[in-house]
Amino acid sequence: DTGVSQDPRHKITKRGQNVTFRCDPISEHNRLYWYRQTLGQGPEFLTYFQNEAQLEKSRLLSDRFSAERPKGSFSTLEIQRTEQGDSAMYLCASSLSSGRAIETQYFGPGTRLLVL
Amino acid sequence: DAKTTQPPSMDCAEGRAANLPCNHSTISGNEYVYWYRQIHSQGPQYIIHGLKNNETNEMASLIITEDRKSSTLILPHATLRDTAVYYCIVRSETGATNKLIFGTGTLLAVQP
Numbered sequence: 001d002t003g004v005s006q007d008p009r010h011k012i013t014k015r016g017q018n019v020t021f022r023c024d025p026i027s028e029h030n031r032l033y034w035y036r037q038t039l040g041q042g043p044e045f046l047t048y049f050q051n052e053a054q055l056e057k058s059r060l061l062s063d064r065f066s067a068e069r070p071k072g073s074f075s076t077l078e079i080q081r082t083e084q085g086d087s088a089m090y091l092c093a094s095s096l097s098s099g100r101a102i103e104t105q106y107f108g109p110g111t112r113l114l115v116l
Numbered sequence: 117d118a119k120t121t122q123p124p125s126m127d128c129a130e131g132r133a134a135n136l137p138c139n140h141s142t143i144s145g146n147e148y149v150y151w152y153r154q155i156h157s158q159g160p161q162y163i164i165h166g167l168k169n170n171e172t173n174e175m176a177s178l179i180i181t182e183d184r185k186s187s188t189l190i191l192p193h194a195t196l197r198d199t200a201v202y203y204c205i206v207r208s209e210t211g212a213t214n215k216l217i218f219g220t221g222t223l224l225a226v227q228p
Contacts, residue, residue, distance in 0.1 A: 004159075031214065042203060042218025043160065056215065091159050095214075102148055102209045105216060107159035 004108035006092050012114045013082055020078045021111045025094030032075050033105060034067055035091040036060065043091050049075060050097065082115045089113075120204045125223040128198075134191040136222050138204030141185040146209045149180060150216070151189045153200040160203065160218075163189065194226045 005024045013019050025032050031050050035043035046065070047057045051072040061067075064082075069075040079086055089110045095103040121139040128134040140149065148167050152160040164171055164178045166187070171178045177190040191198055203221040 033215065035216075040220070042201075042220055043216070045215035045217070048214060058215075093159075093216075097214075102165075102207065103214075104150075104162055104165065106162060107152075110157075110159045112157075 004092055004094050004106055006090075006108040006111050008111060009109060010112050010114075012116065014116050015082060015084060017082055018078065018080045019082060019113065020076055021090055021092075021113075023075045023077070023092030023094075023108060025073070025075070025092070026096075026106060029094035029096045029106075030072070031095045031097050031103065031105075032069055033093040033095075034075070034077050035093065037089040037091060037110070038087075043089075046077075079113075082113075084115045087113055087115045120206055120219055122202075122204050122219060122222045124220065125225065127225050127227055128191075128194045130196060130226055130228050131193055134194040134198065134224055134226070136189040136191075136202050136204075136224060137186065138189070139186045140204070140206045143184050143206050144208070147206045148209060149178065149187050150205040150207055151176070151178065152203045152205065152216075152218075153198075154203070154221070155197075155200045163202075194224075196226050196228060198224065199226045200224060 007022045033048040034046040037043040049069040064080045067077045091110045093105040093107045095105045097103045150165040151163040154160045166178045180187045201221040
């Protein structure tokens with residue numbers, strides 16, 4: 001098991017462009033989370049999926065953001081018409097929920113986005 | 117989920133035990149205490165979690181007070197690679213949400 005992976009690790013884009021990030025969770029983990037982290041702050045929750053269903057979205061997730069997990073495995077996070085305020089580290093985490101016990105989330109290395 | 121309070125920073129000498137405190141005075145009966153750490157420019161790393169009893173694994177020990185209002189993460193022999201921001205998070209087993217709520221954590225600086 002190689003853990004949660006994210007691609008790309010770094011992305012530089014110009015304001016107004018669209019960007020897409022990918023997250024591959026730990027194999028057989030049914031829950032997948034996206035967080036955003038700005039400099040000096042702890043990660044903030046954006047959204048999460050159980051299998052392919054998106055069950056919760058934060059108010060931080062504006063209409064320019066969309067996340068998908070089409071087959072319940074990998075997930076993508078797209079930001080349309082990027083703004084300089086979108087510059088942050090985007091973190092993905094996954095967990096295995098059995099419904100019986102609290103589950104532990106394991107994080108990927110993150111994608112660092114810089115919007116010029 | 118209950119809120120936590122941690123000191124913003126701590127120093128520790130290499131080879132000595134690092135004791136990181138966390139206050140969670142409003143914790144409720146079904147809430148767990150989780151610890152993560154984040155080394156610079158990396159994703160958060162899970163360390164340990166507990167409900168009532170003290171817990172130990174290969175990374176650290178977690179000591180939870182009897183009233184559960186505070187806890188201490190212990191790194192028994194800190195190394196330079198333990199320099200990181202440590203986050204204490206309280207999380208409900210049966211909460212309406214599964215998200216982790218991070219504060220600003222404690223920056224532990226291990227000194228040579």
